[in-house]
Amino acid sequence: MAPPYLSWILIAMKNSDTYLSLWPLTDQAWQTSHLGHALIVEGNPSKAYDLGLALSRQLVCEAQGDRTCSCRSCSHEITQHPDVMRIQPEKERIRRQALQMILQNVNRPPLWSPRLVIWIEEAHRLTDAAQSYLLKSLEEPPSFLVFILTTDQSHALLATVKSRCQLLRAEPDLLDLAKDFDxxxxxxxxxxxxxxxxxxxxxxxxxxxxxxxxxxxxxxxxxxxxxxxxxxxxxxxxxxxxxxxxxxxxxx
Ligand SMILES: [Zn+2]
Incomplete structure (x- = not known):
């Protein structure tokens, strides 16, 4: 298997713009006490995905290590990790039933990790009924649970959902920073x-x-x-x- 830090470097190489834009954010994530229990990661789809992946990895790390960590979780494919549950749209919608299936089982503690991550991809595709259902879990989550909602359209989320989430931007406006640098x-x-x-x-x-x-x-x-x-x-x-x-x- 490739050394675990390689997955970080691969993220970096795959989209080098993303890597540096993520910096301030993933650094916050490394000090995870700064992160809330529900995060909206907003940005263009590939950047939001990369940040969702990076945050998930950090949150399930068993040693709270940095990107060179080689714990069991960091060595594992994050999208297949037993404590990272991904919810994706079906026919361009994420319906209440799909959430229910996952959320009814979240009272179990994580299997490997200090946290259990529920990652909702393209969260703007949650129906209103699904969002209302989600709201209940956002109000009283078990202490080990972290929600990550990735989206490029956070305006499509209910205000009540947004108000319970911390907003992270996957693409801070840093693109001009290299210009005229001495x-x-x-x-x-x-x-x-x-x-x-x-x-x-x-x-x-x-x-x-x-x-x-x-x-x-x-x-x-x-x-x-x-x-x-x-x-x-x-x-x-x-x-x-x-x-x-x-x-x-x-x-x-
Ligand atoms: Zn680790």
Whole structure:
């Protein structure tokens, strides 16, 4: 079997734009106490799907590890995981009965994981009756249960459903970040903010896409590490050192 972190890298490679747009969000997910019990993931279908997948993986990780984790859950195909239940439309609708079948069985604890994830894909296709039914579960979920609703049309969801969910956007407006980026100015800057690191990484990523040179990929990855350090404990000096080393390597 492929090493587990590979699935992350595969997500990244499959859609590199998605990977970096997900950053701030998956980092929140890593500190899962920041996540509620019901999440609406909104974005274009493939990005929302990728984020739904990434969040599910994190939520069922048995070690609460990062993307290099090799626990049983992280090594397993997430869409086939016993504690990830996916609900998909049938004939462009998700009906009450389909939800009922799943939700009636959610009082069992998860088999492997700390959580049981119910992932409703294309949630805007839930009928009103299905949404009303869902609402009851959203009101008093068992502590281990997390709902993920992926959609590109959250406006189609009932206000009562939305008000009980945390909204995550699968495509923050970060696309222009690489433009006019000056790395030397970046290193001279006093403050190394998370936003600045994301800009840096976007910039590295745009070079990587054009040149397909592995050291640019390493720079992009360094951005990821730096972001985590700053996010976790504000370790700006360490983050800067990581980025500086990777940057110098690119320019050798
Ligand atoms: Zn794990």
């Amino acid at each position: 790395p030397e100015q970046f290193f001279q800057g006093k403050e190394l903010t998370r936003d600045a690191i994301i800009r840096f990484s976007y910039w590295a990523r745009s070079f990587y896409r054009h040149r397909q040179n592995p050291s640019w990929l390493a720079l992009w990855e360094a951005g990821y590490q730096a972001y985590r350090h700053v996010n976790a404990n504000g370790a700006q000096e360490l983050a800067k050192e990581i980025l500086r080393n990777a940057y110098d390597h690119v320019h050798q």
